Amino acid sequence: MDSITLPYSLQLEVPFETAKQAIIAASTLSPDPILKPNEVSVNYKSDENKLICQFQAVSDRVIRVAVSNVIENIKTIIECIDEFDGKEDQYFN
């Protein structure tokens, strides 16, 4: 996928509290295939405590839609982390 260079690109960097959280975020996002692979590609990785999402697309419109979707998913991940990280041994109430 890296061999094709599409004209528009954008890099999103989201800092997390720990490196483990950033790794979890990257591996949670990675499995889902992008809907139009010939128009847009996304690559997820983590660098220390940062989640890095690299977007490439055929137009700025396509990139905007893709970024917006990824941010929605990141919001769910962050909410999960906020509520549950490090709490596997406790009861909730």
Added chain:
Amino acid sequence: MTVDLDQYVKPGKGHYIALGLEGSANKLGVGVIKHNIGPLSQTNRAEVLSNIRDTYVTPPGEGFLPRDTARHHRNWVVRIIKKALIEANIKGTDIDCICFTQGPGMGAPLQSVVIAARTLAQLWNNIPLVGVNHCIGHIEMGREITGADNPVVLYVSGGNTQVIAYSKQRYRIFGETLDIAIGNCLDRFARTLKIPNEPAPGYNIEQMAKKGKHLINLPYTVKGMDMSMSGILGYIDQLANDMFGKQPKKVIDEVSGEPITPEDLCFSLQEILFSMLVEITERALAHVNSNQVLIVGGVGSNERLQEMMKLMIQDRKNGQIYATDERFCIDNGIMIAHAGLLSYRTGQTNLINDTVCTQRFRTDEVFIKWRDD
């Protein structure tokens, strides 16, 4: 030989606990189920620890769209998971596996829920993930709740209409809809009449149908073991538009001379659709030589459907009908936890790259490892 369901039990433990997440349509459900070791039986039942649901309800006349439904699920999923854990009174380390609906269903809602499943599984020391076929969830939960051991299954919901029978470790589809699902047909007619979607459009149609008296003529479209419903919907929609449109036209019942009401339309639509279901279910019973019918799926909570099915089954020797109430009929998380746990106990776990959801996932694709009859 019976299937060994306890190869994967955690050392020193006498039970399993599974968390199930469902979000394939407009219901977001999270449930926690407990199985004690040993095969499930009348004396060793699965135990429902919690079963929480939140439904995305749209205004009258509107259906639920994938984008908006996904947004609803994202808004609620973490809160609902927490609520289910609180009610079940368990902690993360008690959980053996996290089960999620992998399909069939609407893409965006499914995806929004699996994100939470993946994150939670990894946060809590990589709890195994188990992908579950939504239809299998309905079937297994129905069997567990009702105690039906080998029924013909009528699976009727907003997205699916199938007559299913078990054979050689697969739930095989005997007959199904050729176009739209029965629940979709009812929901869309509810939209035409601008009937509220709260608590459910089908429920409101059912209540109106109770007041209907006149049966109007509608097409009857059984095609062998399958059925078609879009033509019926088109016909009755047209009729409703004629009656309540810009230039209202009075339609008179031929026998009594009384005017046809919206209640009569609901009544007639239900009668014709349910008769078709009864016909193909009866034929499936004859094919597989069974006398048990299990009704699952959201439309299965319709009491008129249950009644009509009962009339048919009573004429068969030792005929029995099994149905569940809305807690288990309508989409829920507990059925995903239950079917997922059965699969987990026979060795299924999904690696994270193998947790991609799919809109199309047929019932007979799943190998039923936990049954050997």
